[in-house]
Amino acid sequence: MGRLPKWNEMQEGFITNTLSESINKTGTWRTFKPIIDHSRCTKCGWCVIYCPEPCISFESSGDGKVVIDYDFCKGCGICAEECPIKCIDMVMEE
């Protein structure tokens, strides 16, 4: 990230010129990493809706499996705890 704009260089309405915080890769916070066992996943969606980042979604292509964006996953473990069939494992980061 280069020099930050001064107040008088900002866009109208003081809208910050970066569109989202998604350049802030919070995945580095993680100690435990959630791993989905896709052979058991029923694609129910509870992990998708409860992830606080949010960083779990249904893949738009292919067979629409549930994918985790590890760039942002903080490793809270909510997805694993709330998965009704317990097909997410939290494993220690390498």
Next chain:
Amino acid sequence: MPFKNLKEIIVRQDFFSPGHGLCAGCGAAQIARIVMKIAGKNSIMINATGCLEVSTTTYPWTAWKVPYIHVAFENAAAVASGIRAAYDALIMKKKLDKDVNVVVLAGDGGTADIGLQALSGAFERGDRIVYICYDNEAYMNTGIQRSGATPYDAWTTTSPAGQKTLKKDLMGIAIAHRVKYAATATISYLLDAANKVEKALSISGPSFIHWLQPCTIGWRYDPKLTVKLSRLAVKTGLWPLYEHYDGFNKLTVQVPRRTPVLEYLKLQGRFRHIMDNQEELAKIQSYADELATKFGLGPVTE
């Protein structure tokens, strides 16, 4: 049309993006995301100062994909009233043809304490805003100081021996202002919460949602338990899910068999000092029993 299943909510576009600095497992992030999924693109988000505000708007970034404004700790409702008035004027002058949702998300400190008079003014004037209090039961952003919404016996840094008063009844305060719609919510009953947000958005005057939010840091629990604690709050009867519409209260989630309050309290470090204190535990249980009687919940079953 009320939401009938989870998929209908999931498919809604997200206007809250990852990369924010809220703690791992933060319940406020879940609320922000769900509220924005339902309010949608045509909304303006107003925050009071607090965890949600500081962690989603670190300069020069923003996690919000809708117009967003934060002014101060005490005036979120007044800011919302001003925005509402400006839009109403522009629409009246035919300079705008589309309406917006004016949505506030403010903490319990920003609502029950310092922001209460601004909120009372907005309620009293009948301003068409949706005011949602995300209640983590203390001033978390500044280091877990007690607020008027801190529950009885909870440890905070300014109630080191446990809070000795009961939580303020924010719903009672809203209802006393004769708001047309007020409701309680929490994330573990997702469809219930989503439908309440949808209903609040459709009301022609002010509407209020009091949303209980487990906080991993302030409540002292493993972050994976955020949803579980939200569920236990309802199952123990400590957080009855109900709505108030046009003068009447209605329970929206029945709890036929209540879980003893201990099951909820023992998972939270903020209640650790009373774990062996039968007298204090009995007081909290009897508070839950009182709420159960008031709202018509079922008996406790071990």
